[in-house]
Amino acid sequence: MALVKYPFLIPDLPDPALWINKYRKSYDAGQFSNFGPLSTELENQMTERYCSPGYSAVACSSATSGLAVALLSKFQPGQTIAVSNFTFAATYQAIRMARLEPILIDIDPETLEISIASLDQACQTTSIDGVVAVRPYGIIGDNTQLHSYCSSAGLPVVVDGAAGLGGSRFPKIGSHHEEIEVVSLHATKTFGIGEGGIIFCPTPLVPSIRSRLNFGILPNRRYQSGINGKMDELHAAVGLAQLSRIGDLQRFREKVAKRYFELFSLLDGIQLPTLVPQGTAWNMFPVVFRDILAENVITVAAKHGIETRRYYWPTISEGATEDVAQPVSLRNSEEISRAVVCFPVYTAKAGDLLKGLFQTMENDLLPALYNK
Numbered sequence: 001m002a003l004v005k006y007p008f009l010i011p012d013l014p015d016p017a018l019w020i021n022k023y024r025k026s027y028d029a030g031q032f033s034n035f036g037p038l039s040t041e042l043e044n045q046m047t048e049r050y051c052s053p054g055y056s057a058v059a060c061s062s063a064t065s066g067l068a069v070a071l072l073s074k075f076q077p078g079q080t081i082a083v084s085n086f087t088f089a090a091t092y093q094a095i096r097m098a099r100l101e102p103i104l105i106d107i108d109p110e111t112l113e114i115s116i117a118s119l120d121q122a123c124q125t126t127s128i129d130g131v132v133a134v135r136p137y138g139i140i141g142d143n144t145q146l147h148s149y150c151s152s153a154g155l156p157v158v159v160d161g162a163a164g165l166g167g168s169r170f171p172k173i174g175s176h177h178e179e180i181e182v183v184s185l186h187a188t189k190t191f192g193i194g195e196g197g198i199i200f201c202p203t204p205l206v207p208s209i210r211s212r213l214n215f216g217i218l219p220n221r222r223y224q225s226g227i228n229g230k231m232d233e234l235h236a237a238v239g240l241a242q243l244s245r246i247g248d249l250q251r252f253r254e255k256v257a258k259r260y261f262e263l264f265s266l267l268d269g270i271q272l273p274t275l276v277p278q279g280t281a282w283n284m285f286p287v288v289f290r291d292i293l294a295e296n297v298i299t300v301a302a303k304h305g306i307e308t309r310r311y312y313w314p315t316i317s318e319g320a321t322e323d324v325a326q327p328v329s330l331r332n333s334e335e336i337s338r339a340v341v342c343f344p345v346y347t348a349k350a351g352d353l354l355k356g357l358f359q360t361m362e363n364d365l366l367p368a369l370y371n372k
């Protein structure tokens with residue numbers, strides 16, 4: 001196997017020089033966690049940037065802990081949650097952590113998002129108390145139909161938008177009634193800081209969310225269900241520095257995505273993320289291969305030094321070791337999950353690799369796959 005010339009992930013976090021002085025303030029004050037000044041500042045900036053009036057950002061230790069806590073705040077143990085079968089393991093784990101019962105729902109094969117028809121079908125036979133939707137690969141699609149379906153059915157929605165933060169078109173939270181969205185600041189995402197997350201929620205929910213991020217401790221010292229999911233000051237300092245770079249990072253990623261579109265648009269038998277609005281974070285570039293096995297694509301790419309990855313494979317239905325309720329057909333999610341290969345999207349930091357990457361794709365990988 002050839003050496004990896006083009007790694008799948010080249011995280012781009014801010015240089016310590018950009019945050020060390022900020023962190024020093026917390027350091028000198030001796031406050032390192034528990035809703036300190038830097039995490040509060042990060043929350044305020046995130047609120048200003050991404051929230052409509054009446055909605056707030058709460059910093060947390062990861063998207064997984066943020067999802068679990070959002071679910072704990074919104075639902076009672078034992079309630080049932082319809083969830084897209086096409087997602088990362090974390091979505092499922094957060095539902096289990098909140099002691100809720102996942103009900104698997106298929107996806108729309110075009111958008112790769114939860115299918116409203118499939119959700120509606122599940123509701124006919126199964127009692128469902130809420131919905132967890134996913135922004136696949138961080139692609140920011142239009143959720144309006146889902147939200148209106150759920151609001152007329154009386155179903156609260158929590159959106160796992162983990163890979164979605166960073167794009168200029170990240171929607172204003174609060175455009176849909178009572179919406180909650182959780183994003184990840186993991187090093188591998190577009191808005192990377194190491195480990196971290198943000199919960200966007202209606203402001204009245206903030207005290208419950210903060211309590212549950214802090215062991216569930218209540219003002220009277222009793223404790224409801226909760227975890228330790230707080231963001232510490234060091235990560236908040238990195239987050240504040242990343243916030244000032246994120247526009248540049250995303251604009252570069254968008255250019256890379258555009259080159260992938262140009263490259264792949266010549267081919268038949270593939271599905272590209274074409275329903276993607278300008279300004280998506282472009283964490284990676286997912287391609288659904290209809291005529292070629294994903295395994296072949298990955299092997300041939302590796303021969304030419306390109307590292308690719310499969311995400312959302314296996315699906316929850318095929319990956320979870322515990323039994324999960326499956327009231328509807330999951331054919332679309334299972335088939336597409338087997339057929340997706342994700343290609344790397346770099347920032348300017350790794351910009352010198354791009355020329356070689358696209359030359360190799362065009363001159364070696366695509367001809368090898370399509371025998372041209």
Ligand SMILES: *Cc1c(COP(=O)(O)O)cnc(C)c1O
Nearest residue numbers: 062063064088090162163184186
């Ligand atoms: C990355 C990811 C997560 C997990 O985020 P963490 O911050 O690492 O916990 C959850 N859901 C989806 C869809 C993801 O892509």
